[in-house]
Amino acid sequence: QKEVEQDPGPLSVPEGAIVSLNCTYSNSAFQYFMWYRQYSRKGPELLMYTYSSGNKEDGRFTAQVDKSSKYISLFIRDSQPSDSATYLCAMSARRKDDKIIFGKGTRLHILP
Amino acid sequence: GAGVSQTPSNKVTEKGKYVELRCDPISGHTALYWYRQSLGQGPEFLIYFQGTGAADDSGLPNDRFFAVRPEGSVSTLKIQRTERGDSAVYLCAILPGPRGDTQYFGPGTRLTVL
Numbered sequence: 687q688k689e690v691e692q693d694p695g696p697l698s699v700p701e702g703a704i705v706s707l708n709c710t711y712s713n714s715a716f717q718y719f720m721w722y723r724q725y726s727r728k729g730p731e732l733l734m735y736t737y738s739s740g741n742k743e744d745g746r747f748t749a750q751v752d753k754s755s756k757y758i759s760l761f762i763r764d765s766q767p768s769d770s771a772t773y774l775c776a777m778s779a780r781r782k783d784d785k786i787i788f789g790k791g792t793r794l795h796i797l798p
Numbered sequence: 799g800a801g802v803s804q805t806p807s808n809k810v811t812e813k814g815k816y817v818e819l820r821c822d823p824i825s826g827h828t829a830l831y832w833y834r835q836s837l838g839q840g841p842e843f844l845i846y847f848q849g850t851g852a853a854d855d856s857g858l859p860n861d862r863f864f865a866v867r868p869e870g871s872v873s874t875l876k877i878q879r880t881e882r883g884d885s886a887v888y889l890c891a892i893l894p895g896p897r898g899d900t901q902y903f904g905p906g907t908r909l910t911v912l
Contacts (some may be wrong), residue, residue, distance in 0.1 A: 694838065720900055729802075729889055730841065761858035774840050778900075782829065784891060785854065786901055788840030 689713050692775050692789025700797050705762040709775035709789045712756065716777040716787075719751050721760045724772045724791065733773075734760065737781075765796045801825065802904030804890050811880055819875040819907045821890030829893040830873050831901060832865055836886045841903075844888075847873060864898045880911045 687774040692709045699705055707721075718737055722730035734749040736742045737756075742749045748761040759779075762769055778784045803822045811817050813817040823830065829848055833841035847867045855865075862880075867873040877884055887908050891901040 690840075692840070708817065718900065722903075727908075729905045732900060735900050744809075745892050776840070781900065785831070785843035785846060785857065786833075786841075788842070790838070 689787050690775060690777060690789040693792055694790045696793040696795055697706050698795040698797055700747060701765060701767060703765050703796075704718055705765050705794060705796075706771070707762075707775070707792050707794070708757060708759040710755075710757050711787075712775060713777075713779070713787075714753075714756070715779040718778045719721060719749070719758050720776040720778075720786070721747075721749055721785040722776055722788075724774060726771075730774055730776075767796045767798050770794060770796045801827075801902050802890055802892055804888075804907050806907060807905065808896050808908045808910075810912065812912050813880060813882060815911075816881050817880055817909065819877075819888050819909070821873045821875070821904060823871060823892045826908040827892040827894070828870075830867060831891040831893070832873070832875050833889040833891065833903075834886045835889055835906070841889055844875070877909075880909075884909050885909055887909045 690711045721734040722783045724730045739751050739753045746763045750759040774791040775789040778786045805820045830844045832844040835841040845865050846854040850870045851863050862878045865875045887906040889906045890904045
């Protein structure tokens, strides 16, 4: 079993829909949880960064972490065609001095 | 990313050749990371530098891979006797990023081994 599991998709939704992306993980030492967005032939771009359990909201994006279930989610409201990209969940045990473990990424297509 | 440049952006080489990939943080950052991203996969950790020294090189797949950061700024990832399986995008990341929280990635070098 990989440390981080993420459905690779692709996921296609109509413009304006709410998108739900999620990952599960197995290492209970993970404390820092991130979502990166990656456009084709670009480096990953940090979207959301959360410490421990709970919710965090930033504009149209909401990140949720449930450490008891080892499950994290990213919700995108009012999805736009420009949101079409690959979304990578990622996590680490420490904020500094630690490697980040990534999921495979979910390819998302927002249909106009 | 604006905080990290990587050169070359693309590199095509033949099996068995030696390659060097460069990461240049625009402003001084103590921590620097290398990751490798194969097609359809998430990035995988290779090595992490704290200053000039490699603090964690547990992700290097074998002894054909080596990285240096002699002056604590620019880093070079070196791959000897390249194999077709080395084809991937090699990403460099720095900490802290502009938001001061977690790793900030460069655009990557796409390596193709024929």
